[in-house]
Amino acid sequence: MMKRKDIFLGNGAVALGLVEAGCQIVTSYPGTPSSEILPEVVRLVKSEGLNTYIEWSTNEKVALDNAFAAAISGKRAACCMKQVGLNVAADSLMSAAYLGTVGGLVIVSCDDPGPHSSQTEQDTRLMARLAKVPVLDPSNPKEARVMARLAMELSEEFRIPVILRPAIRVCHARQALSWGPLKNNTKKASFEKDPARWAATPRFRFILHGELNEKLKKIARRFEGLTAHNFHDLEPGKKYPLGIIAGGIPYSVVRDILTEEDRKDIPVLKIGTPYPFPEALADIFMSACEKVLVLEETDTVMEYFLRDRKKVLGRLSGHVPSEGELAPQVVYRLVDKVLKDLGLAPFKGDRNQDALDLVASLDLPVRRPTLCAGCPHRASFFAIRKARPKAIFTSDIGCYTLGLNLGGVDTCLDMGAAITMASGFYHAFNQDQVAQPIVATIGDSTFFHSGTAGLLNAVYNDARFILVILDNEITAMTGMQPTPGLGIRADGSKGKAISLERVVAGCGVDFVEVVDPYEIKAMTKLLKKATEYVNSSTGGIAVIIARHPCVIAYPKEAIPERKSVTVTDDCTECNFCLERFECPALYHDEELGRTNINQSLCTQCGVCLQICPKGAIVEA
């Protein structure tokens, strides 16, 4: 059969590697920069007619537990998430490392140095070290694909979960890859009962810990000779004043810089397996170099393992920044400085500074991201601020975090914290007999991910607040993945839809009402009714489900009746609409001396017809 050549996204390359490795089960929860892996698996599985089981799980821990069970039935399984998702799955990961596997288990955890779209810059490699599982660190999409296969083989051979850690620049790079027909893995599930392992008590856990340590020693020896991913360009017998040890994207970046600067005098040791660390290989490199600069994202991992403070330059010595991405210009500057400090020839440099000074005089307006025109969340936040202006607004992770532009978001901690922080605030103020109003907002997908435990805790401990579940019937932020509420599964097939109302009621909430946030008056009225319930002695937590489809995912359903909107001369330029509603289609028109509508951006949702204090926004 013919090989084809296609351009794959880095996440697609990971998906290809997993499917090529005969992965039979793939689970995931979406999160940038990992979100495209599962859809790419779906695409490959459909085009090749494979019988791979694929699911969007409700959260990362659920995804890992599911994949783990498949792996101890002898199958090959993978689960994919972003780096902070691995925090959610950490409980499962730590334990799974001790128990080991029968088949293969690959955990893909995508890091976000920068950070571009995450709450931290945490380094998955440290999580691998904490759990004592091997981690592979690809430097480009092509290597990510090969490493996905390698991770699966290592996992099965050594009976240990293996982590693949691509960083965002690998996930979101595209390269052409040749690939051929893919085959089903026909391995059947079989589970051999062994309670001393699969249900191990602490006494057996001690034994399993010893087993794990032995596995790691063997894997470290394997990594010493893994020349496809760990290699250097030392010339035999030669000594160097400076060498560089690098892995992941920083390796690709420094390799390119040295090529462009034509610097063959600086050898590079590339490490694709930061843990367990190939120490003997590093020793060979270290002994040929007087100083060694370590380039790795985002934390110090290899630098710790090198254990030579006098020789090693890196984050601990202050030569490499301890936060932010190692972007080409950062690497260029820091290597150049090290060269100068060591009395070596610096880089050539070719930047024209004058040109930069010229444009610096042009004050460019920043583009902060904003909720889309027609977004139902904008309507919800408008109503919430109108009804409860003095409340603390706890919120959560999703598109609706952008409600902070509208003054509707005061906190964002982690998945589910809108609810847990609302109860925390309540008890902190209530202790002082202060009746602090609190309105929490959480998206439907985030609620399914981490909402229920916090909600039933809040109910049980008699906290009082309003919870608004912003139900747009999709996981919008990460690229429109279906939610359990929708009842559509990862491959597009039908699943059982989960009713938010019933889940909320099941958590012990007695006030559950659904409203369409496009109806701002109705929602404001409902918020007032909810306030009375929260404040009454026989009341409790009030949950409002603000349900309206995402305007991007479902343009037709979201706006069934389009309303053409215009602004009259009654506009007094008070700018209330621009500040409090902040729709991208509304703008201040200098010439007309009033607010105006950008018709090419307007979705004709008609929500703004309800907001002008002077009634100047009307149907055309």
Place this chain on the structure above:
Amino acid sequence: MEKLQLSKDPYNIIITGVGGQGNVLGSRVLSNMLVRKGYYATIGETFGASQRGGSVMSHIRVSAKSTWSPQIPRGRADLIIALEPVEAIRVLMIYGNQKVMVLVNTRPIYPVGVIAGELEYPPLKDIKASVKELSSTALFIDATDEAIKLGNSILANIIMIGAATRMLEFPIDREDFNQVILGSLPESKLDVNLKAFDMGARMVG
């Protein structure tokens, strides 16, 4: 196949614009055209939280010899395709140099800060003057206007790709574009996309 060569290797292209303008699709189409001709291409993209109305950028690194890392270093762009005028300047400030060529769609998209009256959008003539000052070749076309005439403003990205092929030394043309979209777009969209591509190519003649 004859041996490929580039006067500058790697050749660095940046496509920039605002989330929702079809930046990612543009970079994929252009790269696919180049890969068809046997070049190595690596694309680096920014997407995620920056999608909704934020500045977005795709880096394309083309080589006749090998694959390069996905990020273009500062000051090393060879061609900048800007789907929005202010984004042209933003990218030029970081990635520009005396030899860079720039193709700009002149239709502005105002940031929310400008809409709310907190920030000012620089006059188009100032933007044009700066782009000219900062580049060796600068071309300005109202791709959005032409796209609307074709029935959909989103086609501006394809018009820009059509125009860009006329500025590049690579042997890529309408037929490469046709082959690339044949495999990726629904049949009903092929004709209008070809029209957009041709329109762009004509606009820089």
